[in-house]
Amino acid sequence: MSPTTPAPEPAAFRLTFLGANATVTGSRYLVDAGSHRVLVDCGLFQGYKALRLRNWAPFPVDPASIDAVILTHAHLDHSGYLPRLISAGFSGAVWCTDATRDLCGVLLPDSGHLLEEEAGYANRKGTSRHHPAEPLYTEEDARRALRVFRPVPFDQAFEPVPGLVATLRPQGHILGASAVSLAFGETRITFSGDIGRPCDPVMRAPAPIWESDWLVVESTYGNRQHLPMAFEQELKEALGRVLARGGVAVIPAFAVGRAQLLLHMIAQLQARGEIPEVPVYLNSPMAADVTGLYQRYRDQHRLSGGQLQAMQRVTRIVNTVEQSKALNRRRGPMIIVAASGMATGGRVLHHLIAFAPDHRNGILLSGFQAGGTRGAALARGETALRIFGQDVPVRAEVVQLGSASAHADADEVIAWLRTAPRSPRGVFVTHGEPDAADALRLRIERELQWPAHVPEYGQCVDLSAAQ
Known part of the structure; x- marks a missing residue:
């Protein structure tokens, strides 16, 4: 390269928030790594009708442009949109732990079956505005989706797309649940998924965070502590x-x-x-x-x-x-x-x-x-x-029952964040109702003195940009 030749631009590493914004459902994070595209979690929206309608809307990007999906765990608000995504054109692999694959093997077909039952009931009773009412996807759609799952062990690095190194860390919460760590070039981001509790009576405690430049953290109980009563x-x-x-x-x-x-x-x-x-x-x-x-x-x-x-x-x-x-x-x-x-x-x-x-x-x-x-x-x-x-x-x-949750409360989330080997460049607070997400953001800024932000739906962040 001659002295006058400009250095090549670094490959883009971008994150777009397509779900779990101002809600605890619909977890979907789109990661662009150079010329490849990965979706972290592919969840159903639940709750308010305005959110549920997003399940029926065209996906914000062409599903065929997504090369791989990585699941943090099997709950439907993190995995339940997969059959619909595949029907819309996604043809890549779905990466997750063995237990997550096995749980999805139970959850997704059941979800499709229930959706079919609900559509059938609406047609029999005439309770739907749509004639005929159709399910979001069927049990057979869900079973087809299971064919593209690729299980990997905890803590074993893999490349869902060339140049992007992923690792799944144990996160408690439910069987197979993981935090997803992605490294692209010199930049690493970790998605917390749903954080388990350190003293859960059934599940083991979450593993410490690996060193990361960026963190995406859930905030389901970001403004609350679980009751001290057992x-x-x-x-x-x-x-x-x-x-x-x-x-x-x-x-x-x-x-x-x-x-x-x-x-x-x-x-x-x-x-x-x-x-x-x-x-x-x-x-x-x-x-x-x-x-x-x-x-x-x-x-x-x-x-x-x-x-x-x-x-x-x-x-x-x-x-x-x-x-x-x-x-x-x-x-x-x-x-x-x-x-x-x-x-x-x-x-x-x-x-x-x-x-x-x-x-x-x-x-x-x-x-x-x-x-x-x-x-x-x-x-x-x-x-x-x-x-x-x-x-x-x-x-x-x-x-x-205030002490039953498998989600970490606000104090437990802060304690998990403190396991980070060094301060990140920033924290994105998601998967929480607005009050909970903002309360956790404030605690992160005040107690940990880390930059924290509550992203909006559709917001795109350049992860490789210098600050």
């Missing part, structure tokens, strides 16, 4: 009241992680005689399948073989639709754990129709309830729920 005690008190009345305790629960935690705790409480040995039903075939994966991935959680067996021994699995309907004709006392965790769909809706109107019963909310969901309406004390076109009165006791 979850077991909180659950015991809530169940005790409902069962003493002869009532039915309906617990909407995420099939991955939350259902297993609840069943483990209920089994422990019954074994010690701290709650009555009433029937415990798991009305989610998907959650039953997921529970089996805890045997396969024993190194990722704290449960012993004996505890897993006790949990399975106590639990009665509800497999068929007929069995699910029969539960609604039973009387208490009994406990029903059913998906979905925010009462956005699934079999729990039929249990709410059956049991919410009776004051003897209880509805126990066991996790974060995103704005616009029925779970959020219950949490704020609404006296009626709109389900399948009808208004269902809510007279049952509603309890928000």
Whole structure:
């Protein structure tokens, strides 16, 4: 190269925020690395109608232009849009841990099945403005998507596209959950995914952060601390009241992680005689399948073989639709754990129709309830729920279990950030409602003295630019 020849421009390394902005759903981060394009997470939007409509809108970039997808974990707000993306033209590989692949093998087909069921119900009842109502994707679409998954072990570097080195770090939260670290040239960015809790009763603690120039951190509980009361005690008190009345305790629960935690705790409480040995039903075939994966991935959680067996021994699995309907004709006392965790769909809706109107019963909310969901309406004390076109009165006791979350709270997020070997150039705060995201931003700036920003939907950042 002659002295007068200008040096070549460094290849672009850009990040565009396509989801999880001002909401805890729809996690999607587009990374341009030179001439290649990678999507970190490919989640469904849930909650408010304006957000859910984004699932139906054309993807912001041509899906065929995306070379690879990397998943932090299997929850649908991080993986549930994949079948739609593939149907729209994405033809690359989906990279994730083995456990995430196996969980998606349960979650995605179930999601497609539920979407088909909801469309069919709307067509039969005439409750949709669209004629005919169509599912966002089908169960077969989801099964086709699973064929392009490429599992990799934790902490093993791989190249999803040439020149971009990726590593998945254990993050607790659920089986297979990881932080995603991407290195392009001299620049590294880490996506937290969903951060687990250091003292989670089931999952192991998150691994420390690798040295990074940039961090993208979740803020689900960015403005809150979990209750100091142990979850077991909180659950015991809530169940005790409902069962003493002869009532039915309906617990909407995420099939991955939350259902297993609840069943483990209920089994422990019954074994010690701290709650009555009433029937415990798991009305989610998907959650039953997921529970089996805890045997396969024993190194990722704290449960012993004996505890897993006790949990399975106590639990009665509800497999068929007929069995699910029969539960609604039973009387208490009994406990029903059913998906979905925010009462956005699934079999729990039929249990709410059956049991919410009776004051003897209880509805126990066991996790974060995103704005616009029925779970959020219950949490704020609404006296009626709109389900399948009808208004269902809510007279049952509603309890928000404040210490059940598998997400780190604000203090725990700050503690995880402190594990970074050095200060990053900046932190992007996402995956939180506006108040939570901004509260965490302020704490990062004040306590860690790191530059922090809450990005907007569609915002693009040049990661390789000097500051």
